[in-house]
Amino acid sequence: MTSFDPQMLLSGQYHDMLVAGLKMSLQYLFWAFWIALPLGLVIALFRLSPYKPLRWIGATYVEVIRSIPLLAHMLFWYFGVPEMLPVSIKEMLYEGPVESICAVVALGVYTAAYMAEDIRSGIRAVPGVQMEAARALGLGYMKTMCLVILPQAFRLTVPPLISQTLNMWKGTSIATVIGAAEMMYQAGQVESQSFRSFEAFAFASASYLVVSLIITGIAVWFQHRYPVRTM
């Protein structure tokens, strides 16, 4: 049995590969977040809309997306969706980093369903009288939402949204199945080239842990700094 060799993690070719993977995972997290959050907000508003067809679209989105594993989403967005695009767009996409684009979209679309539910529950937690009061002041539905309800819901919603971000961070690892060169992929590459499984996955695990702890830290800080006001 060979012993743990920290040197290969600190410098050299394997270090470079793992760090490149870490950077790519962080980029996935960043871009997927900016897909998931706005999309989640729109879906949440759909679900709370006074119009039935919009509520129906929102509910369908959440139920369908949530019921299918992230792994299936990844494979679908990579092997399925691009094939349905017009040829010119498809070829343009295939020229570029298609693995990364598909991974980010899959991750964003998937997390949006969970974020929508968090945002919806936050909005629902704002007492109904707030809506009534705003409407009594003569504000329309959209203005009531933007000026009265959403700002109050914000404090309630941010901690669970941060926790979804944490899930999304771990979800980036699934992109390895579509050949995207994120951290788990690179750890696998280092393993198959060096046969040092323990070191490669120790690096990956430690990186996931550190980033997760940072995200958790942000959630704790936010709750401390912006506590939910008694309503």
Next chain:
Amino acid sequence: MKIRTLAAATIAAITLVSGVANADQLDDIKKKGELVVGVLGTDEPLSFIDPKSRELVGYDVDLGRAVAQKLGVKPVFKQITLAARIPELQQGHIDLLAASLTHNKEREAQIDFSLTTFITGQKVMTKANSPIKDVSELAGKRVATAKGSSMEVNIKKAVPTANVISFDTSPQALVAMQQGKAVAFVNDEMSLVRAMVQLGDQRKDYKLLPTIISIEPLALGIKKGEAGFKKVVDDTLREMEASGKAEGLYEQWFGQKSSLKMDKRAFKFETDKVAE
């Protein structure tokens, strides 16, 4: 404090893993009454699920069976992924690897190999209308292959600037090439011939590039330092060669009777040495 506990636990875990004593594997297998054979189950005709009977069959599977029979124990087949093959063997989760395993010098440091059981070459498949005429033109191009495979390493050796994208299984890599996400697909020649057969009418849309990127001797994988067990495995293979069973297996899975219709067998089960 917490960090200290964590560190202590980690050190304890490492000591535990490294400190496990190696009993003789041959005795263990006989005592258990079963031989756990690691197979891919996704690589026809080496090991795959027969669509009719839903059973695991193939060349590798038959070799595993033969070793179990020689030992007088029950063969138990365990499906594993390409990338997990060597760790699974090293950690003792399986006794014998019969998993489309290439015998090469790099891997000799990790595990032992039986006599060579099959020889194939690795080649590159592209679309027939692709402007690429040979392997060297893959420089800077996207090339799909299977994760944790020797193809991954060999294509990098053949064309260092190729952009290699690896998938969990070879069929996924082939689909990525068919869809245009990569210009080429690397696999061993036997698997490529099989893929061509499966493509049916579409096979005219694809071609194999002429250069062989590496000669691949396949063998069964054995945990390092298990001389007693290795001898039994090699003896089994030698007996199969002498009795003509080895030739029969080749004919059944690769020869004219099979769907691959490959040429006559040009190797024998005789050596466990490979070239650098």
